[in-house]
Amino acid sequence: MTSARRPPLLTDLGAAVLALVLVALAGRLGVWQLDAWQAHRTAEARDLTQLDPxxxxxxxxxxxxxxxxxxxxxxxxxxxxxxxxxxxxxxxxxxxxxxxxxxxxxxxxxxxxxxxxxxxxxxxxxxxxxxxxxxxxxxxxxxxxxxxxxxxxxxxxxxxxxxxxxxxxxxxxxxxxxxxQAAAPGLEQAELSALPEPGTFTGVRNLLYAFEWWIFGGFAAFIWWRWRRDATQEPADETPVTADAAPADRAGVDQPVDG
Structure with a gap:
């Protein structure tokens, strides 16, 4: 029975470290892009009503x-x-x-x-x-x-x-x-009908970049997992059929026995 294969220790550790670095980097870049998306929306929705005129x-x-x-x-x-x-x-x-x-x-x-x-x-x-x-x-x-x-x-x-x-x-x-801001005599202060709100697509490019980085990190993890599975997979135990044995077997089956 053939034992399971295993990559060299340094190769195995190197692949694991590389995968972790790529996943961490992609995750951090995704968070950075998400923060940029939120910053764009916050900047567009800022309340200016209390500023000096x-x-x-x-x-x-x-x-x-x-x-x-x-x-x-x-x-x-x-x-x-x-x-x-x-x-x-x-x-x-x-x-x-x-x-x-x-x-x-x-x-x-x-x-x-x-x-x-x-x-x-x-x-x-x-x-x-x-x-x-x-x-x-x-x-x-x-x-x-x-x-x-x-x-x-x-x-x-x-x-x-x-x-x-x-x-x-x-x-x-x-x-x-x-x-x-100062209602005229006989009138009450009018309430504002519009305050800044972020648009639907404000900063959407940064949001898409965040998802793109996270998908890249997931793909890097999948590649490492697939490589290690293939590297440590136990090979199939198969008995090869030689060319010399095949004609003899066929002869024993096909030739009639003389009585």
């Missing part, structure tokens, strides 16, 4: 698209109130449904919409504002749910959309609006 022009220009990483950032706006205020329905405050009072403000050659506060019912008098003012508020992106306005002729809109508001003023509007 900065000038609006330092964040975006009047022709710029909305800067997604700056959702909720406090900004300073200095300008002059314009006609064309309106209400936005279905806005909640302290669990109650109500309306936002929105007025356009001219800043340089363009205008920006300012949410001055919340009210339980639309009151035309609360939209009456004029003169110049400095506003500190949170930067927000326009709504984009495409809600249908049941009565386009009134002063109540279902959403804050620049395309709707620009028809009420004679200048271009920023692709953003500001929620005033």
């Amino acid at each position: 900065v000038a609006l022009d330092d964040v975006m220009g009047s022709d710029d698209p909305f800067p997604a990483p700056d959702v909720g950032r406090p900004v300073e706006v200095e300008g002059r109130w314009l006609d064309g205020g309106f209400w936005v329905s279905d806005r909640s405050y302290d669990g109650r449904d109500g309306y936002w009072a929105v007025n356009p403000m001219q800043v340089g050659d363009a205008g920006i919409l300012v949410v001055r506060g919340w009210a339980s019912e639309p009151d035309p008098g609360l939209l009456s504002v004029d003169g110049s003012q400095d506003v500190v508020g949170w930067l927000q992106p326009p709504d984009g749910n495409l809600a249908v306005d049941d009565d386009p002729t009134d002063d109540v809109f279902p959403e804050i959309r620049v395309a709707d508001a620009v028809q009420r003023v004679d200048i271009d509007l920023f692709s953003a609006y500001v929620v005033d």
Whole structure:
């Protein structure tokens, strides 16, 4: 009976050490990529509402698209109130449904919409504002749910959309609006409708790299296991059939016996 084969000790230990190093390295690189994925999502979802305010022009220009990483950032706006205020329905405050009072403000050659506060019912008098003012508020992106306005002729809109508001003023509007941190007289503080959230595919490349490294580590472990199984497998015990014995056996079987 043939004994099981075994690789030399140094070869066996070397293969085991190499497999462990590769598995550990792949695991560590996978964790590194996972941490990078989480860091990307955390950075995109950071809460900017408590930062010191900065000038609006330092964040975006009047022709710029909305800067997604700056959702909720406090900004300073200095300008002059314009006609064309309106209400936005279905806005909640302290669990109650109500309306936002929105007025356009001219800043340089363009205008920006300012949410001055919340009210339980639309009151035309609360939209009456004029003169110049400095506003500190949170930067927000326009709504984009495409809600249908049941009565386009009134002063109540279902959403804050620049395309709707620009028809009420004679200048271009920023692709953003500001929620005033100090509610106007007769109004309550409006609650923010948008805070930064990570996108679905934020950092997805790092997440895929993490899985790729872990699969590589698993493959390295499998290769070592397969090599060692084959190296230590007991060979099959087979009796070879010689060429000389085969004709004699056939002769003994096929030839008739004389009586």
